Amino acid sequence: GRGGAWRASLTMGDAEAQQALLSQQYPNPPEYWKLFADPALAPAPPPAPPADGHYEAFGGRFTVQPPRPSLQEGGVPQLYDAKRAAGGGEGAREELRKLNRSLLFNYIEMVRTLVEHPEAHGERLEAVGSVARNMHHLLNSLRPAQAKATLLYVLKAQIEEKKQALQEVRQRTEAALAFLSEDATAMPDEVQAP
Numbered sequence: 001g002r003g004g005a006w007r008a009s010l011t012m013g014d015a016e017a018q019q020a021l022l023s024q025q026y027p028n029p030p031e032y033w034k035l036f037a038d039p040a041l042a043p044a045p046p047p048a049p050p051a052d053g054h055y056e057a058f059g060g061r062f063t064v065q066p067p068r069p070s071l072q073e074g075g076v077p078q079l080y081d082a083k084r085a086a087g088g089g090e091g092a093r094e095e096l097r098k099l100n101r102s103l104l105f106n107y108i109e110m111v112r113t114l115v116e117h118p119e120a121h122g123e124r125l126e127a128v129g130s131v132a133r134n135m136h137h138l139l140n141s142l143r144p145a146q147a148k149a150t151l152l153y154v155l156k157a158q159i160e161e162k163k164q165a166l167q168e169v170r171q172r173t174e175a176a177l178a179f180l181s182e183d184a185t186a187m188p189d190e191v192q193a194p
Helices: 002-011 014-022 031-036 089-116 122-141 143-186
Strands: 054-057 060-063
Touching: 089 122, 122 143
Parallel strands: none
Antiparallel strands: 054 060
């Protein structure tokens, strides 16, 4: 329970007590929760990000940016040219087309094998899985380039919207000034300001 860890913190050193608290199934919230007491008060600053790039939660140590596993670590051979596909663009598009053709070929071969020799389908099934994993890995490696392109598109659209809004404000200002100048000339002389 929670009381046991609290009692342990009284007898252990600070580091050991903190580890005991973090390794509980349902640990207490971190101490900085006290900073967020009353929403009517000015908001408290959020906790500082980890200085060394690691944090501890539920008894484990984690990195802020976990590394993306490679295909080789998963035991899957890499079937595409990573240098050509890096950064997106036409090279990545061509590599995806090649993988797609390979996937279709291996799928058709697997179906043919299932019809002719159903007991020998394992090799073709593994080939289809390998190509699909390569496509998935390549697509995941393109996510940062996709996010950058999407952000650029959204920013350009926002700039265009703001330019149009500004143009509309200018047009309405000119129309209002023209209306006011026409009204000022149409007023009788005794009513006009000196």
